Amino acid sequence: MTDSEDPNASSPGKDRGSAGRHPVRGSAVDMTSPASARVTLQDVADRAGVSLATASRVISESQRRVGWQLAERVRQAVTELEYTANLQARAVATGHSSIVGVVVHDISDPYFSSIAAGLMHVTRPLRLLVCLSSTTELEAGEREYVALMRAQRARAVIIIGSRSAKPAMVAELRAEIAAFTSSGGRVACVGQDLLGVDTILPENAAGASSLAEALVSQGHQSFAVLAGPPGLLTGQDRVTGFTAGLAARGVRPEPSHIVPGAFTRDGGYEAMSTVLAMGGELPDCVFAVNDVMAVGALARLRAAGLSVPGDIALAGFDDITTLRDVYPPLTTVRLPLARMGEMAARLVLTDAPAGQPRVLPVPGEVILRDSTFRGPR
């Protein structure tokens, strides 16, 4: 009963493919299983004894109503033949597909996968297909993928975290986006507002600034900053915001204490090494521009035998869920990642297109945890 290899089910489809259509293919195969080879709507129509048009009207929710009896006959044939409409063909016929492209740097980075998860929350009920691309490797990955989605006539593309601020790259990407939109697609972006499209804009600068002020209030006086890779705006914004926040409290960080590093755990580890190697007075507090880097820095500090926050304080950014349990718990700025994904998806899938690109700022929330707590020594 649980087995689908019912030999009795072999008869359907035996009488197909005699003249013209579907050469000999399947003559040997047809006997094996109900839906032997490719079943088309024509097959369904034939079996139900109706026209192709009628069958189509039944299986797609067409405007035109179909008589009760014929409709039932068609549905019967559909289940008997295990028919499924060919969505590609439907897309060609109707002119719009149900796929939406999502571009991320690296799907295994929790920052991106959280946003992607939120986004899929809204695509699912719409029965849309999400095509994901990790652009990790290629510099021009984003542009290429948008081109690919244009070729697929995708309904929309959502770009999460634009790769770099390199003007040439951005220009190319914008051109590709223009081509995509002018062929009917919609585009949204999570991150910096560089592309001239609907954008979910995390308030990196403001968040980092608030964090800086909070840290000063906690009593920290000297700071090091583990910045992201040069040319990546997210990191830049957080650094500028942070220094601005310090300045507002009359603190000026040693410029040499702002060291770049890759946006990864290892990047944080190495940047932290650099700071330690500089010698001189250790800063009170280290700000890593994202949590993943902070974790790397934490590992490095531990390796150096320094305790956090005892010897040195450490803060991150993003409040990645998976990292909420590192020890000591990280002070950070929380971004509602999943919700940001949802917002982006809504903007471009359910909301009406706006004349002007919309920019929705998303504030971050400073979360003070143990990693910067200055207990009585």
Place this chain on the structure above:
Amino acid sequence: MTDSEDPNASSPGKDRGSAGRHPVRGSAVDMTSPASARVTLQDVADRAGVSLATASRVISESQRRVGWQLAERVRQAVTELEYTANLQARAVATGHSSIVGVVVHDISDPYFSSIAAGLMHVTRPLRLLVCLSSTTELEAGEREYVALMRAQRARAVIIIGSRSAKPAMVAELRAEIAAFTSSGGRVACVGQDLLGVDTILPENAAGASSLAEALVSQGHQSFAVLAGPPGLLTGQDRVTGFTAGLAARGVRPEPSHIVPGAFTRDGGYEAMSTVLAMGGELPDCVFAVNDVMAVGALARLRAAGLSVPGDIALAGFDDITTLRDVYPPLTTVRLPLARMGEMAARLVLTDAPAGQPRVLPVPGEVILRDSTFRGPR
């Protein structure tokens, strides 16, 4: 120039759809913007002054060669019109598409996103489109998604971590898979070999068993196990393997010390709570069936004021990259997640189909770290 809101571009679309193919379009519209509305291959052919067939042969890498000059003219027209082939239409015409479906429970879980990342490593050079579905919410999500991929005539589907062992569910999924394969698609699976398809099988039992023996060798005598949700085979296998390993060393865990819990951080936290609440002698060592649960357990122990490994040892499974920096470093069983994703993709995308479903076991490697280290007290 960077602005795409060119007011001259407003005309496209107004004059189309009157009679026959491609009305007057082009005469008035072509002047405004390169790729005004939808450009089709016919437009390219017209502009290049060649037949549709020739244009097609140029843009797709056809067997048939095209004369040097004509080919150049076509390419010229392509760039001038910013033409991109409609992949959907191509898929309909050729009968096979370039999309491959990937089913995961929850893309924001690092276990799955790591595998997915590995998998994309092989799809990218093949220029295949990866469609991802998180089946988090729906019970029948997997079956539905395979159906969807069948409708898309996807080339292949890769199922990562089959949801449950509930026989009814599995039977339905198998039926859907049968329909998919019989319509020409290929299927692979990462996880338990339940579906009768090519499978990458993590050796959960063997890995857990080795881990158990290693822990006994480290001197641990009494154990608690934070098992996954009942009915999820991955968890079950790890538990059985673990107890078998203990048995091999003459250790029998208290059955009541095997407590179920969700496969998440919170699940680990709660399961750990249960163990603590049981009173009596605390076990030497806790085995959480995956790293994410282990982290939850760690948090719970910390909340209880217990130190790891000082008061109690803790081990996980998977060796999730993002969690390599939790403190104390977790003893675990490493699975080469990214490589498992690659293997699955290869099996189904580049390798020839085999008569029999292949099952490739992937061994886990026990990694002993501080969380179970029994230093001199």
Place this chain on the structure above:
DNA sequence: CCCAATTTGGAAAGCACTTTCCCGAGATTA
């Protein structure tokens, strides 16, 4: 009881491609 005004079904024309088939021209061979 007859003539609109609705339904409801089917034939056929798209949709944007690929690919087969055919044909003329130039190259090769006997």
Place this chain on the structure above:
DNA sequence: TAATCTCGGGAAAGTGCTTTCCAAATTGGG
């Protein structure tokens, strides 16, 4: 020199669907 081969180009037949258009049948009103 005639006969046979390629070779490159185009017309047209698919590919699996939707949708328009047309005609037959049913209904309703006078």
